[in-house]
Amino acid sequence: MLNRRSVLLTRRAALLSGTAVAALAVVPPAASAGRSTSAAGRGRNAVGRTAGTPARTAGAPGTSGLVRLTLPVPTGPYAVGTEALRLVDRSRPDPWRPGQPYRELMTTVRYPALSPAAHPAAPQMLPGEAAGFAALNNLAGIPADKVDWAATRTHAHEGAPADTSRGPYPIVLYSPGVADPRALGTTLCDDLASRGYVVVSVDHTYDAGAVQFPGGRVEASVLPAELGKAGGDPELIVALLEKVTSVRVADTRFVLDCLPDALPRGPRAVALPDRIGMFGQSAGGFTALQAMHDDPRILAGANFDGVLAYVQEDTDPGRLSTVAAEGLDRPFLLIGKDGDDLGTEPSWEALWRNSSGWHRGLILRGAEHATYTDAETIVPQIAAQLGLPDETVRENVGTIAPGRAITAGRTYLAAFFDRFLRSRDDHGLLDGPSPRFPEARFFPRTV
Template sequence: MDRHAARAPRHRRTLLGLGLAAAVTLGTAGAAPAAAPHATAVPSASAASAALKAPTAAVRPELPAPTGPHPVGTLSTRLVDRSRHDPWVTSQPYRELMVSVWYPARKAGGARTAPYMAAGAAERWDAAAPHGIPQGAVDWAGMRSHARQGAPVDARGGRLPVLLYSAGAGDPRTWGTSLVEELASRGYVVVTVDHTYEAPGVQFPDGTVRDDKPLRDALAGVDGDEALSRLLKKVLEVRVADDRFVLDRLGDLPGGLSRVVDRGRVGMVGQSAGGVAAAETMYEDRRVKAAVDLDGTLELNGEPNGTHLTPVAEHGVDRPLLLMGRDGSDHTTEPSWGAFWSRTPGWKRDFTLRGSRHQTYTDLASVLPQAGRPHDVVEKNIGTVDPERAVAAQRAYVTAFFDRWLRDRDGRLLDGPSARFPEVRYVP
């Protein structure tokens, strides 16, 4: 183990809060580098995968079905920002992103359900052995979503509010599919964003996969708290720039979606670094009317001590923000959340999920128990909370929040403790 790998535990809390722990692991696991500029054609199977494949057959976990009244459709598209060089590979004179759009659909009998992850991206994710899941144990490409690929959008209800979803740093855009499908089934258009060269594998329509080697190289060069803070600041700045660019392109979505999105009703939700990006993008861009931060610390430190605050934590924000943290993490214990709380006089809420851990707010809550992992691996990642209840609670609170602020529908769930969800703690 090199000296930077040995340093990783000291920064564990912030790296987890920003989702960079997986990237640190990738940086010390000897993952094969891609050809310049960090793009490779999709292989059928890598030699490393063949050598390290788990001895048992791969499982295909099933995500819980969305519960809203609408069928769900999805499509993916490439967006190119020619106004800036790529911040991670500066020799590339433009920034390119892959996004997926999830939306209420008309019934599409013959349309196939979309794969959970594109094959090339899935291979890279599998090679990372994420969160204690050995290579080959989960068939990430074989998993299916509940959304119909390319199904026609249901525009009969008029224009629809639109949400951006952002995953944790080093995680794929699919990592919140269960939540995203629920929101789409309840009448939202949701755009999920992969941050190129930060996500472990981003597959583009020409079949190439951009890997995360630039971020891993940057992490390997970190030496000291100030250097780490600068890197975390760059990660956040890149994400906010990406998200603002996607907002710029909402009028250019394919499949007739540009005609149904209501660009006057925009929200953001994200987990870990995605939650930080959601809060910070709202702070910097008034097009975002409301945001949800799922367990993302609002500071850029190796340890959470209330210094190096993000601007949204340092100054507060004048639009609604919902905080949902893992067990023990709230605005009374998390310094950056406390700073935000004291500097935001307007509407805000803070809930924690009893018995939860950082990854409870991702699809791992559904995947890990089905992957047959040992109890200690499950508990380390998603805690002791019942996974089905965790998914139901996250869906209910996020939906209630956006219904309240983007649709003027207030079911009162956010006003305090709820008998429906005793595992959710209201933190006044």
Template sequence: MLTRRTALLSAVAATALSAGSAHTASAAPRTAGRVRLTLPAPSGPYPVGTVSLRLVDTARADPWTTAQSYRELMVSVRYPARDTEGHPRAPQMLPGEAAGFAVVNNLADVPADQVDWAATRTHAHQGAPVDRDRGPYPVVCYSPGAGDPRSLGTTLCDDLASRGYVVVMLDHTYDATAVQFPGGRVERTVLPAEYDKAYPDEKRIRALLKKTMAVRVADTRFLLDALPRALPRELRGTPDWDRIGMFGHSAGGFTALQAMHDDRRIAAGADLDGVIAYVQDDGDPGHLSTVAADGLDRPFLLIGKDGNDLSTVPSWNALWRHSRGPREGLTLRGAEHATFTDEEAMIPQLARRLGLPRRTVVKNIGTIAPARAIPAERACLASFFDRRLGGRYDSGLPGRVPQARPFARRAAPAHRRSSAPGASAGVRPGASTARPR
């Protein structure tokens, strides 16, 4: 949820801003004795290759800083590889990104300074040759939650690439905790300071949310403009630019659907627990985005944490009622907001190694076990894009995933929202009652 995650960043703004200049590279924290984490291997038939690219939009001054007359982005491109021998596994975070994430993050009650974030390796191999025999491949773009780095979506992005997609992971500079550019320069988030300036004025907070989303959508549209020319020669011809989808978590899910509304190049979009209105709580009515107010005429998928569905999230209800195209929605039982990020795999490891209490695990990722949550998310997401973008590795319909409960076929009238705990279609007896982040 965009506002709530921005508010969390605000709570640590003083620490973040005192950690060093946003315009200089930060040294990685000492790693001796720090916890090292692993990520689950992709489930598709292809090995995965990756390259990182710097993109520069000279037509747009950076909206977050007056020091830069252009907008600068970093992206990671994942793709099906022919072989990976001799190509090392890419890190989840570069040293400067890891240092920034250790200082400012959306982890609840987790001592992030005790983790060696730079040590985690993904299952994507740097510079591995692309498998051209089965291409060109559909393209899926990924946008992370507010304040999150693109790398926190690695588990789902690597999996999609292993199933036959070119996946583009986008960092929103000065929104993400820290973005490291070639040469080692690091740019850190400004959202904590921006939120502090706006708080507690509701109008100013709403204006900040609208600005944040406008920047993200503009980043996405520039990405679609620039990437075909920016790809290295060995990858050109691999993406099928006539089959583009997008997904994201939290504010990234909002970004995916809003960009789809604004740009017809995006043929299908998936929103992982992202509210699509400028509000401070999932259940708040009003202040709809244009995608919620207008609806969509192309396929979209909503996946909510336990308790988030059409009866409890007014902006989703509005989107559902106003849309004319195919729509799918489901609730993942036992899930929390961060279940749809790499935290689902990381938090249990941290709990074991750092002796964190069960309540911390539940607060972050709910009651659903990673062994159930991760396969369910992968299956639902891959099936949606397989069917909507013509992929070749269909994992089955989302309704076949036991942990997922589909939304009702019709949205309830706007005035019939239930506010009773447990009233949503996705909640089962005994599900987590931890407050959402």
């Protein structure tokens, strides 16, 4: 999941042992994902809404002796509401499950809200998702069985009424890395919603380690088995990488088809369906820019450390995606780990050279691949509470101070979408070095 740099499958799914897959297969439906109702969508989708009620209420004692985690408070002026939605695409069979005549996804919608104190804080992960996350455990050196993953609460409040007095609000989609749950982008998604966005995060079913549906059903990743079938054959692995990306892009375009109708009534009333952006980390960043290339409804895209080619090594110059080979005519932002630049990332250099739209790129000194996920805040907490060595933190999230990394990631992402979805002045933050963020190094600018 997090401690490897590869954008897609080979360096992540290889970490998923048969034991982990077996553990996912027996994850109990410890708690229902909440109520679920179905309604007709726009021809090819059905929508189920679920509050995602956790097994424990916020503040209740956790399992004795297990580490409990907190997430950073959002920085925007709005409180955040949230609702989980099940979306069903009946226009295509599931590409990972032969015989299943439809594709179903779980998404989380966050939005500016009112009266948060009257509504419970949403869990970062439901019990089945938490068990799957622990079973796969791609965090280097972290004993997953020492953490109560299901106990973490977000700063979004379940079912809180939308703030319709201000708005309207642009829509931003989020896609996570391969095998990661959508929940691992909570820090960025909560913060963006608090700044006045409707944020829709997507789990790519059978790609994500574990997805919990209404009623407690948990669907585990099939990627370890698919990687096993490839048997180390380079061509088969490339074909699998291409399939992973194509499925994710199709998922994204289906979610776009559902917007804004599938949104809860409050945010639906104030969402701007003609002002849509997307971002993601690792394979999710690849997904964001490839979907933007394929679908003109996405006006701006941000890629956190995702390679844009079907390669097993990031430095390989071949097998470019169409977004890298053909470029983009709309704004995009690249943010990488320390050491990334246009000389070390051939797919980024190709995208840069072939694009006519506005683009910027930067790295944060001391950042690692997982810096741009919730690992940046949770790994140091786990290490401190369990007395783990400093090297464990460095291997997962680098040497940058967590507070600086989180602030920089949030600020640059919001500035990007503010500029291109809201026409707001960022006072040159995206145009070059700023004394506010001395750890940021920009790529050479050509547009």
